[in-house]
Amino acid sequence: MRLTNLTRANEIGANSYLLDFDGDGRIVLDAGMHPRLDGLEALPDFSLLPVDSVDAIFVSHAHHDHTGGLPVITREQPRARVFMSQGTYQLADPLLHNSIEIMLKQRLDKNILEYPLFTHKELGNQVARWQPCTLRRPLDLHGQPILGGEPLSFTFHDAGHILGSVGIEFNHRGQRVLYTGDVNFSDQTLMQAAVFPREKIDTLIIETTRGAHPTPPDFTRENVINRLAESILDIFDQGGAVLIPVFALGKTQEALTILHLLQKQGRLPRTPIFIGGLGRSFTQIYDKLSHVTPRAYPNLQLLPQMQPEIMDGRRARESRPKKGHIYLISSGMMTEKTLSNLFAQHFLPQKHYGIFFIGYCDPDSPAGRLRAAKPGEKVVINPLAGEQEVRCKLDYFDLTAHAKREDLLNYILEVNPRTCVLVHGDTPALEWFQHELQNRRPDMRVLIPTPGKEITL
Ligand SMILES: [Zn+2]
Ligand SMILES: [Zn+2]
Known part of the structure; x- marks a missing residue:
């Protein structure tokens, strides 16, 4: 079996990997889009794949860094079947239609002439090629139940990251390969811990998002939620409002559930909560598939x-935050022109208001820069607004949807692969895993796949 990393850099960007099972099938794992890059550079390097050379495309979950390039690769690979879970099947459709709208805006704002990379009509036609698959049921590359004797089959396992997220296991002539996608081995509030195979895996392709973040020994999610509740109450007591920048998919629904439980337990007042339109669309799907x-x-x-x-955008520009309200709006990274970025302008100058971060943000994103700022410092989160002094309260609550690095490491040691391929992490994260594994399992082949270079596994 051979693997080619189709991303353009070793980082959390536009995820995509080619697995070539030597004559038994060529498959692509995920087809993402980079959250910070623009134009064709935001896509994986699909030019490494000759047209019509792929048998199947697998989508681990609906987050944009795993699905954003799906319509482009689907167009270039007309024979390929597209497999995903039922949850991803429902979520990816509104997500990609929304992505077209964003690209249309960016075409005008930033003069990116190749945008949109696909159209609503094309996407509508492609969905007929998507096949939703059940968990824990082995299928062949035609999407049919296996009868035995097939050289290559796949099975989906719940990954506990967001609705519909799966790890994908391949069985190739007795060799087991597992691609984790984004995974969480602990319970969140709504999503429950991954249910992954625990027996021997020959090749493990694993995400490393949190590799550079040691978990404090006294860390519990319950403590984090308690501190969040107290901090929200503090802001309310001072007559302020709270802005929580979130991803529309995953974080919005987790945060809504946390707030619902706190309200139900009488630990937070039943005050108005605002979400964005896309957040509402995804929440509807969470409700429908509950x-x-x-x-x-x-x-x-x-x-x-x-x-x-x-x-909506107009409301974010024109209305002012109201005392005792909670604004759970996207984007999580506070990208320019998104609701959370627009609305944050009203929060920054107000001493008794709070902006609370609850998940991952790229250090180079507006949310990353704001998170790193100290009170009284000046930051630029939107070039149009210029430098702004941070007067509001800023805080971080670790409610990540990704596995702790200690859990990932324990999982690797438990399934003890002959080859472990490290992906979906920034350099310090990848290197931490490589170092730990080389010390603990000197016999294990540990690889950080160079973009564009084929490796034999
Ligand atoms: Zn994800
Ligand atoms: Zn991801």
Whole structure:
């Protein structure tokens, strides 16, 4: 088997990897888009794949860094079947249609002439090629149940990261390969811990997002949520409002559930909560699939029970935050022109307001720069607004959807692969895993795949 890293750099960017099972199938794992780059550079390097040379494309979950390039590779690989979980099947469609709208805006704002990279119509036609697959049911590359004797089959396993996220296991002539996608081995509030194979894996391709973040020994998610509740109450007591920049998919639904439980327990007042329009679309899908996907609180219907108010661009520009309100709006990285970036302009000058971060943000993103700022310092989160002094309260609550690095390491040691391929991490994260594994398992082949270079596994 051979692997080619189709990304353009070893980082968390546009995820995509080619696996060539030597005459038994050529498959692509994920087809993402880079969150910070523009134009064709934001895509994986699909030029490494000759047209019509791929048998199947697998999507681990619907986050944009794993699906954003899917319509482009699907166009170039007309024979390839596209496999994903039921949850991803529902989520990827609105996500990619929204992505077209963003590209259309960027075409005008930034003069990116190749945008949009695909159209609503093309995407609509492609969806017919997507096949939703059930968890834990081995299928062949035609999407048919296996009868035995097939050289290559695949099985989806719940990855516990967001709705529909899966790790993908391949069985190739008795050799087992597992691609984790983005994974979480601990329970979140809504999503429950991954249910992954625990027996021997021959080749493990594993995400390393949190490799540079040691978990404090006294860390518990419960403590983090308690501190979040107290900090929100503090802001409310001073007559302020709280802005929580979140990804529309995953974080919005986790945060809504946390706030719902805190309100139900009487630990937070039942004050208005705002979410964005895309956040609402995804929450609707979480509600719709609550009984048929692995998650906690299957009877909880977030939209009808919480009735969040919907924030749009005009409202974010024109209205002012109101005392005691919580704004759970995207994007999580506070990218320019997104709701959270626009609305943050009203928060920064207000001493008794709070901006609380609850997940990963790229250090070079506006959210990353703001998170690193100290009170009284000047920051630029939007060039149009210029430098702004940070007067509001800033805080970080670690409610990540990614596995702790200690859990990832333990999993690698437990399934003890002959070859471990490290992906989806920045350089310090990748290097931490490489160093730990080389010390603990000197016999294990540990690889950080160079972009564009084929390696034999
Ligand atoms: Zn993800
Ligand atoms: Zn990811």
